[in-house]
Amino acid sequence: MRTLSFTQAVDDALAQAMAVDSRIVVFGEDVPLLRRDLLVRFGPERVRGTPISESAFLGAGVAAAMAGLRPVVEVYMADFLGVCMDALLNHAAKVEAFSGGNWTAPVVVRAPCGGGYGDGGQHEQALWGWLAHIPGLTVLVPSTPTDAGGLMLAALQHDGPVIFLEHKLLSETYLELLGSGGRPTVQYDVPAAGTKGPVPRSWAPLPIGKAVLRRQGHDATIISVGVGVHRALEAARVLETEGILASVLDLRSVSPARRLPFRTPDTLRTRRSPVETASAPRCGACSSGRGAAQASRPMGSLPSSAAVTSVQEAST
Amino acid sequence: MRTLSFTQAVDDALAQAMAVDSRIVVFGEDVPLLRRDLLVRFGPERVRGTPISESAFLGAGVAAAMAGLRPVVEVYMADFLGVCMDALLNHAAKVEAFSGGNWTAPVVVRAPCGGGYGDGGQHEQALWGWLAHIPGLTVLVPSTPTDAGGLMLAALQHDGPVIFLEHKLLSETYLELLGSGGRPTVQYDVPAAGTKGPVPRSWAPLPIGKAVLRRQGHDATIISVGVGVHRALEAARVLETEGILASVLDLRSVSPARRLPFRTPDTLRTRRSPVETASAPRCGACSSGRGAAQASRPMGSLPSSAAVTSVQEAST
Amino acid sequence: MAPDLWTLYPLMLRSRLFEQAIADLWRDGLISGEMHLGTGEEAIIAGVVSQLQDGDAMALDHRGTAALLMRGVDPGLILRELLGRATGLCGGVGGHMHLFSRDHLAASSGIVGASGPAATGFALAAQALRPGTIAIAFFGEGAMNQGMLMESLNLASVWALPVVFVCKDDGWAITTQSASATGGSLSDRAHGFGVPAVEVDGRDVSKVWSAVHSAIERARSGGGPTFLHAQCVHLEGHFMGFQLLRSVRDPLGQVPAIALPLTQSFLRPGGAPLRERVAGLMHVAGVMRATQHDPRQDLANDPVPRVRQALLVDPERLLALEDRIAGELVEIVASALGEVSP
Amino acid sequence: MAPDLWTLYPLMLRSRLFEQAIADLWRDGLISGEMHLGTGEEAIIAGVVSQLQDGDAMALDHRGTAALLMRGVDPGLILRELLGRATGLCGGVGGHMHLFSRDHLAASSGIVGASGPAATGFALAAQALRPGTIAIAFFGEGAMNQGMLMESLNLASVWALPVVFVCKDDGWAITTQSASATGGSLSDRAHGFGVPAVEVDGRDVSKVWSAVHSAIERARSGGGPTFLHAQCVHLEGHFMGFQLLRSVRDPLGQVPAIALPLTQSFLRPGGAPLRERVAGLMHVAGVMRATQHDPRQDLANDPVPRVRQALLVDPERLLALEDRIAGELVEIVASALGEVSP
Numbered sequence A, B: 001m002r003t004l005s006f007t008q009a010v011d012d013a014l015a016q017a018m019a020v021d022s023r024i025v026v027f028g029e030d031v032p033l034l035r036r037d038l039l040v041r042f043g044p045e046r047v048r049g050t051p052i053s054e055s056a057f058l059g060a061g062v063a064a065a066m067a068g069l070r071p072v073v074e075v076y077m078a079d080f081l082g083v084c085m086d087a088l089l090n091h092a093a094k095v096e097a098f099s100g101g102n103w104t105a106p107v108v109v110r111a112p113c114g115g116g117y118g119d120g121g122q123h124e125q126a127l128w129g130w131l132a133h134i135p136g137l138t139v140l141v142p143s144t145p146t147d148a149g150g151l152m153l154a155a156l157q158h159d160g161p162v163i164f165l166e167h168k169l170l171s172e173t174y175l176e177l178l179g180s181g182g183r184p185t186v187q188y189d190v191p192a193a194g195t196k197g198p199v200p201r202s203w204a205p206l207p208i209g210k211a212v213l214r215r216q217g218h219d220a221t222i223i224s225v226g227v228g229v230h231r232a233l234e235a236a237r238v239l240e241t242e243g244i245l246a247s248v249l250d251l252r253s254v255s256p257a258r259r260l261p262f263r264t265p266d267t268l269r270t271r272r273s274p275v276e277t278a279s280a281p282r283c284g285a286c287s288s289g290r291g292a293a294q295a296s297r298p299m300g301s302l303p304s305s306a307a308v309t310s311v312q313e314a315s316t
Numbered sequence C, D: 001m002a003p004d005l006w007t008l009y010p011l012m013l014r015s016r017l018f019e020q021a022i023a024d025l026w027r028d029g030l031i032s033g034e035m036h037l038g039t040g041e042e043a044i045i046a047g048v049v050s051q052l053q054d055g056d057a058m059a060l061d062h063r064g065t066a067a068l069l070m071r072g073v074d075p076g077l078i079l080r081e082l083l084g085r086a087t088g089l090c091g092g093v094g095g096h097m098h099l100f101s102r103d104h105l106a107a108s109s110g111i112v113g114a115s116g117p118a119a120t121g122f123a124l125a126a127q128a129l130r131p132g133t134i135a136i137a138f139f140g141e142g143a144m145n146q147g148m149l150m151e152s153l154n155l156a157s158v159w160a161l162p163v164v165f166v167c168k169d170d171g172w173a174i175t176t177q178s179a180s181a182t183g184g185s186l187s188d189r190a191h192g193f194g195v196p197a198v199e200v201d202g203r204d205v206s207k208v209w210s211a212v213h214s215a216i217e218r219a220r221s222g223g224g225p226t227f228l229h230a231q232c233v234h235l236e237g238h239f240m241g242f243q244l245l246r247s248v249r250d251p252l253g254q255v256p257a258i259a260l261p262l263t264q265s266f267l268r269p270g271g272a273p274l275r276e277r278v279a280g281l282m283h284v285a286g287v288m289r290a291t292q293h294d295p296r297q298d299l300a301n302d303p304v305p306r307v308r309q310a311l312l313v314d315p316e317r318l319l320a321l322e323d324r325i326a327g328e329l330v331e332i333v334a335s336a337l338g339e340v341s342p
Ligand SMILES: Cc1ncc(C[n+]2csc(CCOP(=O)(O)OP(=O)(O)O)c2C)c(N)n1
Pocket: B029, B052, B054, B076, B080, B083, C062, C063, C110, C111, C112, C113, C139, C140, C141, C142, C143, C144, C170, C172, C173, C174, C178, C238
C-alpha cells in the first residue's frame, strides 16, 4: 500500500496500463504539461497536446478507438463537452448499435467536473446525470483515490466509450491549478478521505457498474457519487447523533447502475433512500444539478474576510 | 375554425406573430425554401438561410435575442443539436442566472424530432428528456396542430430560451420531405388527430407548463407528449375493451412541468401512471429514449414487400 | 504513373448500376427514409478509392455507398442492409447513412462534417499502428462550413497526419447554393490551416486519379494532409424524391402545391414592403431556375459516359465488361430480394 | 483621424491599476476561483473600446474586465461582483468570467471561442434594430482553433455583418504555445472566410486605434466584418498564480515539486525508448524556457509605460492625471471593501 492523491492515483493507474498496452495514447489541451510525468516516460507520440478544438480531437479519439488505439481524451472541464457533444451523442454512443454490434469505440473521456472553488456555472457543473442520460455511454464518478485508479484501469479495458469524471473538490491537482494557484489564503472544504488515500502497489480494474456500501445503517440509505459520498458520510454521522442509522451507498458508476443493490434485503429494510448528489432538481443521481442552470455565487455566502471554505453543492 | 396540418399550424402562428412583431426573425439551413411562404411575405432580411454552421448561428441567435431580436432558430433535426449544445447548455440556459436576473435570451429553437420513417439513429431521436434535463431551458412538445400553433405563439412571447420540437410523425411536411419524397409506395403510422386538425382563425398563446387531460379514466393514467399522446389514446381505447379506464395526460411541455396535476384528486385516484413516451430507459418522460443509443432498424420488422407502415417507437 | 481506365471504369459503372437499382427499390418503397445517392460523383470516389491499400481507412458522409462498394464491400451485404435485413452489413440496423465495415476500416455518418474528425482519428491510428497507411475523409462543400471539419483540417495539419480531405463540390447543400453561404474560397481556407489544396475537375476520373495519387504519396510518406477540391454534379439532386428537382421535372404535378400558398402569402397584408417581398420571391425563383438550368442533363457532367468514351477504342472488350458487371448486379439484387426476409 | 493619447492613456492606466487591485484581492483570498487579467492587452482594448458609440455591443472572453471598465461600467459594481456581493454587477452570481452589462450590451463567456457567435448575433441585431451600430468580438489566438469562432467568421462574412473580430495574440493558450497548435496563419484563415485581415502591433495603442478606426468605419457603413490580429503579452501569464510563471519566477520554491516526480517518471522502467523520453523532457524544458525568456519583463512589451512615454512632454498634466485616477480607484476599492458584505 502506498498513499496517493486522487489525481496522482488516476495518473498512476494510467501509467501502469500504458506501460503494458502500447495502444493507449493520451491527448487533449495542455496535456504535455498536465501529464508531464507521462510525457517524459511515454514520449510525445503517445502524450499529445491539441489545439483548442474539442470537436475535432474528441471526434478523432472516437475514430482512433475504432481503428485500434485506446485513446484517453482529456477535456479541460466537463462543462466544455457542450462544444463537442456530437462526438459522444451521435458517434461514440451509437457506433456499436449502428454497426450491428460489429464495432465499438473504446475511448476514455477524462474530465474534471464539479465545483466548490468559485469558478462559476460554465466551469463547475457535474453533468454526470446529463451524460448518463445518453444510452451507450458509461459514466464513472469515483470518490476515492483507490477507486479512481481502479476505475481508470477498468475504463481502459472497457470495450465501449467511458466518461471518467474527476470531481475537482477531490483533486489537489485541479484545486491548486484552478482555485488556489499557490495562494495560501484560500482553503476548500475537501473531504480528507477522498483526496488522499491508500492505493495498491499494483492496480487491478474495478468492476464497472458495481456500487459499494460505504456505511451500514438500518433506518435510511443515502446514495451518492464522487464528493457527495463524503458529504453523505458526514450527514450519516450527524444523523447517528440523532439516533438515525443511515447506510451510504457509493454508486461509483452513474451509468450503468444495473447492479444497484436496491432490492437486496439490507437496503429494502431501510425506510428511505434519499439521493445525495450535486443537487438534483429532476432525476436524482441522473441530474446535472442546479449548477447546470445557475451560476454559482462564487463567494456569496462568505464574509468578505473569509477564505473560500464553504462548498456550495449548488455549484456542481 | 380552419383546418391545418401540424407544420402549417406552426408556420401560420409564426406568420401571425411576425406580422405584428418586427423583432421576430427566422433563420437556419434552407430556411428560405423550407419557410418560403414566410420569405415572400417578410422578406430576406427576416427569413434567412445559413451556412451549415449550427454553433455559429445558434450562438448568434442567443446573442441576437439578448440584443433585442426574437430569433426563431431552425435546426434541421433535434439530433444535430449535438454539434451546438454549448449555445444551449452554457449560454442560453445560463445568461439569466449569470446576469443576476438582469438579462435573458428569448430565443426559440425550432427542430423536428423523433422518427418512425426509417432514417436511423442520428436523425430520429426525441431528445426532449435530455434537453429538459438542462435547467433554464423550456422544452415544448405539442401533439396537435392547434397546440402547436398556440405553443409557438407562447414560445415567441416567452422571456427565456424555448426548444420547440415538432415530432416528424405528426408533420406531413417533414414526412414528405424526408420519408416519402413523393413516392406513393410508403405510408406511415400517423395519428390522424395529430397531423391535421381545427385551428383558431386567430392564434392565442397557450400557457407554457400546463398539461392537458386528453381522456378521463379512473383506473390508470398514461402520461405522454407529442406523437406518444396519440399512441396513449389508442392504448386507452384498447384498455377500455378490457374493462380498464385510463386517463391520458398530455404534458405538452416537458420542462417546466410544474403544473402537472399529479396531486389533484382525480389522478390520485388512479392506480398507476405509466409514462408513455419514445421509450424511456431512465427517467420516464425525461428520457431521450432507446433511440439515443440504438439505431433504428429502418425496416427490420417488415416483410420485404411491405411499405413502411410500422412505427418503431424505439427509433425516436 | 497513369490511371488505368480499364480498372476505373468498371468501378464506376458497377457503382452507378448498383445505385440505380437502389433507387428503384427506394421508389418501390422497399427502402425507408432518406436516400442520398452518389450518382455523379463516381469519378471522384473511384479516383480515390482505387488507390487505397490494405489498412487504409475511409470516413464517409451521407453518400457512402459508392465508396464502400468500390472499396470491395460485398454489394449483397450493402443491399440487405438497406432493405433492413438482419443479414445486412450492419445487421439491418444501420440504414443507408450508417454503413460500417470494420474489415475495411470504413465508417459513415449522417452528421455533416463528422467525416473530418473521424478521418483524423483514423489517421492518428494509422500513424501509430500501421505506418504507411492513410485515411480519407469524404464530404461535400457545404460541410466546409461545419466547425468540426475546419478544426480537423487544422488538427491534421499540426499533427502532420496522413489524411486526404476530399471535398466533393456539387455547389449545393440541399436547397442552398453553397456559394451564397461560403465566404472566401475553399482552397484559401485549407491554405489558412497550412494544408496544401489541389483543385481538380471531379468529373474526369483520370485527373482525379492523378491529383489524388500525389496527395496519397505525400500522406503515406509522412508529408501530412492534402485538401482535394473536386467539382461534380449530383444527378439525382440532394436525395431521392428531392422536392426541388420534382418541381422542375414535373412542374404541373408539383408547382401548384407550392405556388398557391406562396402567392397567398406574398399577397397577405401585414409584413414587409413590396421590395422585400419581391426579393423573397426572386430568391425562391432563383433557386428553382438554378435547379432547372443546372448541369444535370448535360452529359459532359456525367463522369460515367465520359470515361466510357475513352474505352470505345476497344468496343468488344467494353461491351463484354459491361455485360458482366450488369449481369452480376442483376443476380445480386435478385438474390437479396428473393430471400425470405427474417 | 488620429488617436488622442490623452484620452487613451487614462483608460489604460485606470484599467491597469484596477486589475492590480483585483490581483491583490485575489492573492488575499477575497476573490474565488480562476482570475484571468487583461494586464498587457490594454492597448488593444483601449484602441477598440474608445471608438465605440451608444448601441454598440461587445462579446468578451474570459478576460473581460478591462473592456467593461473602459466601456464605462462602474468599477465599484465590477469589484463587488468579483467579491461575490449581492450588490455586484450581476448580483454577485456571475463571477469574473461571467460579467454582463445589459446597458452596455456587453456579455462575457468562459467558453473559449464563444465570443464569435455572440458578436455575430449582436451584429445581426445591430443590423436589424440599430443600423450604424456594430459589435466587437474579443478573443485570444488559441480561440481561433475553436470551430464556432471559425464558423462565425464565415457567417459574418456571408451576411456582411457589422463585426470587428479582435484577436489578442499573446502566443499562448495556457501552457500551449499556439504556434505549435495552429496551422497556417491567422490572417490567411480570415482571408479564407472572405474576411479582410489587418495585422497590428497590439502593444502600441496608436497603431491599434488607427487600424480599428477603419475597420469600425467599414462595419458601420455596411462593409462587413474585419479580422484584427494584434500581438500582445500577458504580464501575469495565463491567470493569477499561474504554475508555469511561478516555477520560473520562484524556481527554488516550485521546481522540486515538479522535477522530482518528473525525474522518477523519466527513469521508470516500462515505456518509451530513451529518444522518446528525451523528446518529452525537451518539450517540458522548452515550455519552461519559453516562459522564462518570454518578453514579460521587457518594458517595451508593456503598453502602459509605452504610451506614457509619449505624454511625458507635459509631465505636470500627466502626473495630475495619474494622481486623480489612482485616487479614484483607491476610494472605489476602499468603499467596496468597507461595506459590510450582505
Ligand atoms: C450537423 C448537420 N447539420 C445539418 C444536416 C442536414 N443536412 C444533411 S445533408 C446536408 C447538406 C450537405 O451539403 P454538402 O456538404 O455539400 O453535401 P452534399 O449533400 O451536397 O453531398 C444538410 C444540411 C446534417 N445532417 N448534419
